Amino acid sequence: MAQYRRVSGSVGLITLQNPPVNALSASVRQGIVDSVKRALGDQKVKSVVICGQNGVFCGGADIREFGRQMSGPPLVPMIHDIEAANKPVVAAIEGSALGGGLELALGCHYRISHSKAKLGLPEVTLGLLPAAGGTQRLPRLIGVPAALNLITTGRHVTAAEALQLGILDHVTEHNTVDVAVKFALSVTGESLDGRRISSFSCAPLSDLDSLFEEAMLKVRGAARGAIAPVACVQAVRAAATLPYAQGMEREKELMATLFHSGQARALQYFFFAQRAVGRWSTPSGARWDTSQPRPVRKAAVIGLGTMGRGITVALAQAGLSVVAVETHAKQLMEAKKAVPSMLKRGAVRGGTTIEPDSITYSETVQAVADVDLVIEAVFEDMALKEKVFQQLSIVCKPDTLLCTNTSSLDVDHLASQTRHPELVVGMHFFAPAHVMKLLEVVYGRRSSPAAVATAMQLGKKMGKVSVAVGNCRGFAGNRMLKRYLEQAFFLLEEGATPELVDRALEEFGFPMGVFRMSDLSGLDVGWRVRKADGLADTSLTGTSARVRQGCRYSPLGDLLCEHGRFGQKTGRGWYQYDKPGGRVAKSDPWLHNFLDEYRARHGLVPRCIDQQEVLERCLFVLINEGFQILEEGIAAGPEDIDAIYVFGYGWPRHRGGPMFYADMVGLERVVERLERYHQAHPNVPYLQPSGLLRRLVANGSPPIHKWRNVIKNRNSQL
Numbered sequence: 001m002a003q004y005r006r007v008s009g010s011v012g013l014i015t016l017q018n019p020p021v022n023a024l025s026a027s028v029r030q031g032i033v034d035s036v037k038r039a040l041g042d043q044k045v046k047s048v049v050i051c052g053q054n055g056v057f058c059g060g061a062d063i064r065e066f067g068r069q070m071s072g073p074p075l076v077p078m079i080h081d082i083e084a085a086n087k088p089v090v091a092a093i094e095g096s097a098l099g100g101g102l103e104l105a106l107g108c109h110y111r112i113s114h115s116k117a118k119l120g121l122p123e124v125t126l127g128l129l130p131a132a133g134g135t136q137r138l139p140r141l142i143g144v145p146a147a148l149n150l151i152t153t154g155r156h157v158t159a160a161e162a163l164q165l166g167i168l169d170h171v172t173e174h175n176t177v178d179v180a181v182k183f184a185l186s187v188t189g190e191s192l193d194g195r196r197i198s199s200f201s202c203a204p205l206s207d208l209d210s211l212f213e214e215a216m217l218k219v220r221g222a223a224r225g226a227i228a229p230v231a232c233v234q235a236v237r238a239a240a241t242l243p244y245a246q247g248m249e250r251e252k253e254l255m256a257t258l259f260h261s262g263q264a265r266a267l268q269y270f271f272f273a274q275r276a277v278g279r280w281s282t283p284s285g286a287r288w289d290t291s292q293p294r295p296v297r298k299a300a301v302i303g304l305g306t307m308g309r310g311i312t313v314a315l316a317q318a319g320l321s322v323v324a325v326e327t328h329a330k331q332l333m334e335a336k337k338a339v340p341s342m343l344k345r346g347a348v349r350g351g352t353t354i355e356p357d358s359i360t361y362s363e364t365v366q367a368v369a370d371v372d373l374v375i376e377a378v379f380e381d382m383a384l385k386e387k388v389f390q391q392l393s394i395v396c397k398p399d400t401l402l403c404t405n406t407s408s409l410d411v412d413h414l415a416s417q418t419r420h421p422e423l424v425v426g427m428h429f430f431a432p433a434h435v436m437k438l439l440e441v442v443y444g445r446r447s448s449p450a451a452v453a454t455a456m457q458l459g460k461k462m463g464k465v466s467v468a469v470g471n472c473r474g475f476a477g478n479r480m481l482k483r484y485l486e487q488a489f490f491l492l493e494e495g496a497t498p499e500l501v502d503r504a505l506e507e508f509g510f511p512m513g514v515f516r517m518s519d520l521s522g523l524d525v526g527w528r529v530r531k532a533d534g535l536a537d538t539s540l541t542g543t544s545a546r547v548r549q550g551c552r553y554s555p556l557g558d559l560l561c562e563h564g565r566f567g568q569k570t571g572r573g574w575y576q577y578d579k580p581g582g583r584v585a586k587s588d589p590w591l592h593n594f595l596d597e598y599r600a601r602h603g604l605v606p607r608c609i610d611q612q613e614v615l616e617r618c619l620f621v622l623i624n625e626g627f628q629i630l631e632e633g634i635a636a637g638p639e640d641i642d643a644i645y646v647f648g649y650g651w652p653r654h655r656g657g658p659m660f661y662a663d664m665v666g667l668e669r670v671v672e673r674l675e676r677y678h679q680a681h682p683n684v685p686y687l688q689p690s691g692l693l694r695r696l697v698a699n700g701s702p703p704i705h706k707w708r709n710v711i712k713n714r715n716s717q718l
């Protein structure tokens, strides 16, 4: 709703009231329409101020209304009536003015903002465009190039930037509503002719065609296959080339194509999923709202290789003092150079300064005696990590939280090496750790609720999306990835090429196909793990060469490594590169011959494999593992898995994440295809649909937001 009252004698003050972000629900829109009518009809009222309660102007349209039958007054005529008013209307912006919130402010004649407010048109991130006149008014106000940037990226700008761009008339450090009321009094009776943005023309530009071509190329490159950014460019083009009324028609048409699209559904699901992962819980009953995080002011990182350096930077950027320990002198020397330059680059990007003296370096673990939390990032070697945890348990304060960045080793086993296993959790960062948004917080059997809460909160402070997961081999993300990689190898054995598999995945929306990604991260990483597991034995011949532990196995990755082909770092992998460290993947005839010879040696007759099979084999098997993970309680809900895949593995956000994708495709279809592939490949047991997936289908395939109930019911029967 909206509250209306008269203040300072002649100012009608309209306050939007819909906590927490004053979204423009039907009742808020009705409240605004009624209040505006009252203010305009009241002779004593000479000007109007619109603000939001609790220090937030407005977070935009109510996203929860989108999937339902829409009711209440529509936004476009509501904003039009405000702009057409014959009394000055001033927007008093505090907190956020986003999406429909900013569009409402653009309909006002003046905009005054608090210096700490954020403004933006983030509709594109929800698969939409600003369809309450945003695509038509913003370019008229600030020019086409700046509006294109804001509308196609959805980025939020500070009040200072908004002032500079011309979105705001005034920025204040004081009480914004008071300032706006005073201002409203001062402009009483003034002409509003030059204040209605819809009557402006866009500033002329010399080469509109190339500007829009460039913008189109940019948005297509940034999110492959996403339709909303393309529609945003088209809508802004309409603003630049058509009169306002026709532009508004075009905006409406384009919105109609987006509004019911699968991509909009996926992105809006993902908006809420991101927030849901913060409300974590564990099977032992620990929860986000009952667990108290501990303060962490000083942290340590052990091991300054690839991961340790990134983690050190991310901790320092979060404002912590960091003790960085590296036992190898050469590595330490290199880290001392690399970390400050990474910090400097980060500061340039983020516009902040980090004091390099917030980091101290040491060659010995004794230096961590007084820290609140340690993150271990030494080699992936259990014996070494055991030793490090034993040392830490002696050196650190008794209440220091001990975390490991292991990608696959048993967190419970590491905890058992310490005096306080309840203070041990996994903090699984992704490379590069100061850039990648994902953090898996791995709770062990004995991790205390406070330990999990502390790691989750620290992750958030470091700007990460922290997802709580249980302890198992590969945790959630890498466990699912393993299945995806294995299927990709099998497809090569059956006749596919890396190019064909990668093309299918990239057209689906991944920034990189599985083989290009494997070349980038290094084939030797998986090889080392497979060797440690006793799997990578290429001396085996005949049928046993392609079977391990009773299941189908592909030694292709191991064979490539034996040829010294580790990917980009050696200049050869699934593709060839112009030099070691080269980035541009080129098709490699050697690899194609190698695959031909391999198939011939093993009596494999290559067949034609289409893109659909690639997607089904690689993605459905990954999804099936996701259901298994949910069934085992390793992840609490599908949103956790989807956040992990979007933020850690490049799953296209406009497809919502693997579990949402399964819901979109239809669970019955996923089961049917998995069963078919399992029949064709009976020695791949994980092609069998998981118990949870079958149960969901048996329960009539409920929508994704109801899956937790099915999981809970199952667990409560145990």
Ligand SMILES: CC(C)(COP(=O)(O)OP(=O)(O)OC[C@H]1O[C@@H](n2cnc3c(N)ncnc32)[C@H](O)[C@@H]1OP(=O)(O)O)[C@@H](O)C(=O)NCCC(=O)NCCSC(=O)C[C@@H](O)CCCCCCCCCCCCC(=O)O
Pocket (backbone or CB within 6 Å): 020, 021, 023, 058, 059, 060, 061, 062, 063, 064, 075, 096, 098, 099, 100, 101, 103, 122, 123, 126, 128, 129, 130, 131, 132, 134, 255, 256, 259, 272, 275, 276
């Ligand atoms: C505002 C924020 C920056 C605040 O961040 P903060 O960290 O403080 O808080 P949280 O993010 O945790 O949020 C708290 C809480 O609030 C929920 N929430 C936030 N925003 C909204 C919202 N806009 N609607 C609903 N709920 C919201 C959030 O989910 C949290 O609750 P939870 O339970 O999940 O923990 C930050 O919240 C933020 O960034 N919000 C989103 C801002 C945004 O994206 N705004 C844009 C919204 S879309 C929009 O405004 C569209 C407009 O352009 C209007 C378009 C007109 C539409 C007309 C429809 C025409 C249809 C035509 C087609 C029909 C064709 C046919 O059928 O024939």
Ligand SMILES: NC(=O)c1ccc[n+]([C@@H]2O[C@H](COP(=O)([O-])OP(=O)(O)OC[C@H]3O[C@@H](n4cnc5c(N)ncnc54)[C@H](O)[C@@H]3O)[C@@H](O)[C@H]2O)c1
Pocket (backbone or CB within 6 Å): 302, 303, 304, 305, 306, 307, 308, 325, 326, 327, 328, 331, 376, 377, 378, 379, 380, 381, 384, 388, 405, 406, 407, 408, 428, 429, 430, 431
């Ligand atoms: N590289 C990745 O992509 C990635 C991603 C996520 C997690 N991880 C995990 O992070 C950990 C580190 O991986 P990395 O790639 O950074 O390894 P790395 O080989 O680049 O670095 C490890 C560093 O630890 C140092 N070290 C070894 N023993 C030490 C000790 N006792 N005390 C202090 N330093 C010691 C080494 O000298 C080396 O500098 C591993 O557990 C790995 O599984 C790696």
